[in-house]
Amino acid sequence: MENIKDKLLNGSKRAAARLITMAENGDSKAANIIKELYTKTGNAYVIGITGPPGAGKSTLTDKLVKSIRREGKKVGIIAIDPTSPFTGGAILGDRVRMSDLNSDPGVFIRSMGARGSLGGISEATGIATDILDIFGCEYIFIETVGVGQSEVDIVKSCDTTVMVMVPGLGDDIQAIKAGVMEIGDVFVINKADRDGAKKTAREIKTMLGYKSDGWVPTVNMAVAVNNEGIEEITGSILEHKDFMKNSGDGAARRVENKRSELLNIVKERMLQKLLEKTYDGKLLEELSIEVAERKNNPYSATETILKKINMN
Template sequence: MDLEQRILNKEKRAVARLITLAENGEKEAFKILKKLYNKTGNAHVIGITGPPGAGKSTLTDKLVKALRREGKTVGVIAVDPTSPFTGGSILGDRVRMSELNTDPGVFIRSMGARGHLGGLSKATRAAVKVLDIYGVDYIFIETVGVGQSEVDIAKNADTTLMVMVPGLGDDIQAIKAGIMEIGDVFAINKADRDGAKRTATEIEMMLDFNKEAKWRPPVNMAIAIKNEGIDDLLNDIKKHLEFLKESGLYEERRVQNSKLEIIDLVKDNLMGMILDKSSKEKLVDELSKKVANREVDPYTSAEEILNNIK
């Protein structure tokens, strides 16, 4: 039985195999995704982001368990940071959600970011499609937790959950111009710590500035490790999807995300063509030495590489 049919037959091993092929850039994976693309778009895709140490994995674990109690099936894509030196990744999120590994209604996939900026792996979008075809009701994407550059999650999710923790102080102001604006729902995790109410107040004050917004992001208090505040948080996530559909913004958001995906794919393919051709002719290496020795400027070098593929 071929991989395509095995996916349609709900085989977990086939899902894992197809995601691996997509991560490695294998043509077979994208051939299957092209063929089965009309079966995607049914799952509620939820992005979970926030600073390192906010408890994103624990919160994801509790949200998934709450959905499982409702009989829903769930896919989890946990993106971990990758070493820029060895290319290795600890993939610790899967360890934190180890209890879910034996649940037949849950599929967890850890992915290394592989140096891709924006808090996500390059293959994240492909993995979301695979899980959507597989037929889960919800898909969680948990980002690496890298801070301001982590806005790519908004291009991939229907609902973005921003997880914050008390004690960041002025850090909220520092990251406000980046990831704070993409939150559709906010969660103050570890709310039993000092300063939790202050953190919630600061976020509410920030949200007050955007008076023209059609959706006011709710701010929830949670203690994930004690399973407190999870049901309220999940209800707000569901309410956001209802709002998107009732307001007509659901289709608008998905059209915008599709546009961004097409542009990113074109960029990736063009970059691959440029570097592949230039690498074979050792042009990049030669120009790099000249730029380093100040024999030529980087702007002229970039133009020469582009002219080389015409």
Template sequence: MDIEKRLLAGDKRAAARLISLLENKDQEALAILKRLYPKSGNAYVIGITGPPGAGKSTLTDKLTKALRKEGKTVGIIAVDPTSPFTGGAILGDRVRMNELSTDPGVFIRSMGARGHLGGISEATASAIKVLDIYGLDYIFVETVGVGQSEVDIVKNCDTTLMVMVPGLGDDIQAIKAGVMEIGDVFAVNKSDRDGAKRTAREIDMMLDYNKDALWRPPVKMVVASENQGVDELIKALHEHRDFMKSSDNFIKRRAQNAKNEVVELIKERIERTILDQSKREERLEHAAERIAKREIDPFSVVDDVVGKMNL
């Protein structure tokens, strides 16, 4: 049985294999994804983001277990920092979620960010589609936690959960950086620590500034390690899902996500076209040296390259 039929039959290994092939930009795998694309769109995709050390992995673990008790199937895409030695993902999340890895209703995939500034692997959008076609009810996408460029997560998800934590000293910085704007639901994790209520108040104050918003993001206090507040957090996530689906906001967000994905794919295709051939890369290196020496300007180089591509 080929990988396409195996995927549709609910074969976990086929899903894992197809994701690996797509990470490596395999054209046959891409053709499979194109054919099966109409079968996607059923899973609810939740992005989990926040600063490093906020306990995102522990919270993802607890949310998954709670949803499994409801009989739901769950996929977890953990976007890890890329290993400087192997270029692959550092599988810390999978180690921490060891208990879940034996659950047939849970699919865990660690992906290397590979230097992608948005905190999201370039192949994440494809992996989401594969797990969607595979037949999961929920897909969590957990990011590295890289600051303002984390807003890329919004381009892949239906609901974004922002996890904050007291005592890191960067709560206000995150608020000022504008990262706060991407959250649909906020969780103050490790809320048994000093300063948790102050952190929640600061988030609420910032949210008060956006008085025109149709949805007021709830702020939930959670201690993920003790499983405290997890059920209330799931309820808040469901409330946002229901709010989105009760209006045209749901299809609007997915349409915006699709638009962003198309733009990113076009950029990637153009970049690959420019750099693929070694001669082109040599010419670009030579042009870069001339730019550095002020012998030519970068705008003229771009005009030349784009002109030759007939864009």
């Protein structure tokens, strides 16, 4: 463990990759290393890239990373993909769409499976972010699965959230009504060479019109595949970064994010304890059969489980 810790501090990509794998597999050694090195975190600026499927998030992330790399900054990318129901691994592999970044020594790319997380964020994302922070990344991009309205958890993990939209999806207004777009700090209308791009931008600006104080999100037009609008988006992200620092909102957001992280860890540990106790006597399976056969009901079965773990 000492060896992998030293290698991480010395900037070893292999050590960072191994630690993230350990974290994904629930290996306590990864958490122990983070405990020892946690004072070295908090330096990386975390940027979330989210939006509906087909918005071009991977292409946009690729271009934004290259833009920041021109400034000599070390960058990490965590691409959250849908999870294979058979292997538990990521099934899309966003690194394929960022293949030319793999050879850049200043870029670390990792695909992670969402593993059933409804918020579009893998449970191991937080610890992976800490690992890349310790590894020395100055900017960390987190690209979500792309499942639309369930992706709001991204805002609990990032300093700046970039919402990517495209014209012609037909669900722009629905997304606005659902409130998903309220999480965006920077909006990007990608594939802006398509019909309806200006209309989509107007709709978003109208929705943002209610914000009279604090940060008013920017709306940028881009054709990421052609590298159009990338510098403007990078500028908006850095402008938001400066605003968050100078206004004090950045520190407040990080406190809120850590509160959310702590609650998630507590919930995960409690669920683990619950499963350990119920699985010992196959209680969960027995109750599931009873409920399925209508010999019991979910509420009474839940009370039985809570009594078993002394939580009732």
